[in-house]
Amino acid sequence: MTSFYDEMVDGDGRTRPHYAAFGEWLARTAPQRMAQKRREAEVAFHRVGITFAVYGEKSGTERLIPFDLVPRIVPADEWRTLEAGLVQRVRALNLFLHDVYHAQRILETGIVPRELVLYNEQYRPQMRGVDPPGGIYAHVAGIDVVRAGIGDYYVLEDNLRVPSGVSYMLENRKMMMRLAPEMFAEVPVAPVEHYPDLLLQNLRSVAPAGIENPTVAVLTPGIHNSAYYEHAFLAQQMGVELVEGPDLLVLNDTVYMRTTRGLSRVHVIYRRLDDDFLDPNAFRADSMLGVPGLFAAYRAGRVTLANAVGTGVADDKSVYPYVPDLIRHYLSEEPILNNVPTWRLRDPDDLKYALEHLDELVVKEVHGAGGYGMLIGPAATRAEIESFRERILAAPAKYIAQPTLALSTCPTFVNAGLAPRHVDLRPYVLSGKDVRVVPGGLTRVALPEGSLVVNSSQGGGTKDTWVLER
């Protein structure tokens, strides 16, 4: 079996320097005390009610995402590279989106195949010619990063629609400060608590032109959405209203919320609702969650939607392989962060290769999200591989394949004690007047031994993420 890069321990079993202080804390804290802290964390998360609903399970199960006490620590110099790479990537993706919904020069150059964009389910022709303030489309991006092989970072996936999870970044930090306060005096951990302030500033900076004191609201699909807790949390932390579709009303291309004092204008909507459901007049007519007329108001520049409509065309897995070329094209820079090598199964040669190597590849649906509908070759049974082969052959263009990455591990508490488990990292990138990354992110950990799937819907847990300031 391959040996994995471990975040805390090097190949010779020595604790890496940036984990030294935490390693000592672990060693000097008695196991009973540690178990007590783990129970305390669980009780606290339950009481606050940070749960999420799992789709496809019976009776709208609410589940707690397990929290692990060992943080993922990122050294200062690595973070500087990551941060620069993330900013670069998101800037290029925003420029790509602007181009796709305006002149479409990128399609003229042939850098990205025309049909890949124009026939993409996530492409919104209604967005052609719409000018969002500042030319920003993905105001909030969650970029999934993994470390593989000998320790290089790779971007696994861009999330430019309604990335979630940032509430866990904040709650996990709060929990660590409660359970190990002495560590924060010893280790220079960069703060993340100001994220809601940055988000609010960012949203206000993209208000329609000429608005002095814009009103921001968070739009949620409602209490049954899996991320409702996060929507309520962010609205409360920013001090803005949490609205549902029926709370909003559009009159003369102006969006209002219904308040006890009357109709009050809204200028920026941080929407946590997919494009399809935003406006029954413009998109899915059967949407009960949206606001009739919202898209017309948006097109008229009377309200800003964050994220913009149609960002899905840039985070689609079929476009992912082209992102390094987009960076070169729009910014004339070399990409700082690696892409994972990807076979596009729409291409016959790539398809042939993939079908011959299914047992060693990861195959993903290009429009899939959340770890649903993917094949992990090395972990799959013969029968699973064969049934997936048929699905691929039925519609090869719907799939991409990637080598199974040897994701890095991080020590994690399991029943038997501390054991290495695979982790990824989702930092959040805010784009408005400028592009900013909060020094931290959501670290997800695959809890079953050997598992590479970190999605919370598939039994993943989370850790606090410590970016060191020096």
Add this chain to the structure above:
Amino acid sequence: MLCRTAADLYWLSRHMERVDNTARLIDLAHRIALLPERPSPGLDNPSPWGRALDALGRAEDYALRHGALTPARVQQYLILDADNPSSIYAAVHAARESGRAQRGAITSEMYEELNSTWLRVRDLDFDQLSSDGLSQFLDWVKRRAGAFRGVTLGTMGRGEANEFLKLGTFLERADSGVRLLDVNFSDPRFGQRAEERSAVEYYQMSALLQSLSAFETFRRVYRDVLTPARVAELVILNQDLPRSLARCSAAIRDAVMSLATSRRSETARLSGIMAAEIAYGRIEDVLAEGLPSYLARFLDRLYKLADAIRDEFLLNTDVVTE
């Protein structure tokens, strides 16, 4: 504040107050039912359970779904029937759902109160409840409602949200106050011989005062024997009794005045008139008009006010100028 938030808070406190008052109504009917029967010849002698259903406006629904009146079946209907919006079960559930939708607008202590009450009510079993004793259960319900009021008072900020909570509480309390009075004074035997009060009358009035937690207050205020006029005066016009119609009307007016954008608004006008009429009312005039007519008029005012509150605060569509 969003209309939806205001509406949820208003209904949250209405439903919690309803929980308390339904328990008080059952308590009243239960106390009256325990009195020795002395049927008056030539008069209709409806059971207190029938009058309780009448007072809630649920007699027809009950007859349709359950038929004959039996004490146990009416109790079950008033406590556990999920399809009866006045039942304790339905009201606790509705309050908890409003609270869950507005967790950000109420305090976590308030939500924990709601949630733990709901978890207990959800698992209630009528047979168990009957064998443990009805009174014990009703006491528990009243204690839970009291705990919720206390936690609200002790943890909730004094802003707009709190005014909507108060509005819901006192509107519902006034509404059920009328219904409790109705259970009592709708007995056709009542007041037949005002001069020589019967034992039945005495016990009915004392049951009413007990269900309103007003017996001690009666003794303190009057230091005299129970008469229908005194009981009516206390329960309708007294400004000190926290469950009197006068106290409720004043609290409703205060909440409306702090919410209304203008003193000339319809809610301000209606709540002002209602509170003033009671504040300056005299029991002689009430009795001269006749209690049933007086209470019907009061209830009508409450309904009109509730409609105005809905139009002015919960569905307001005037554009706020920037």
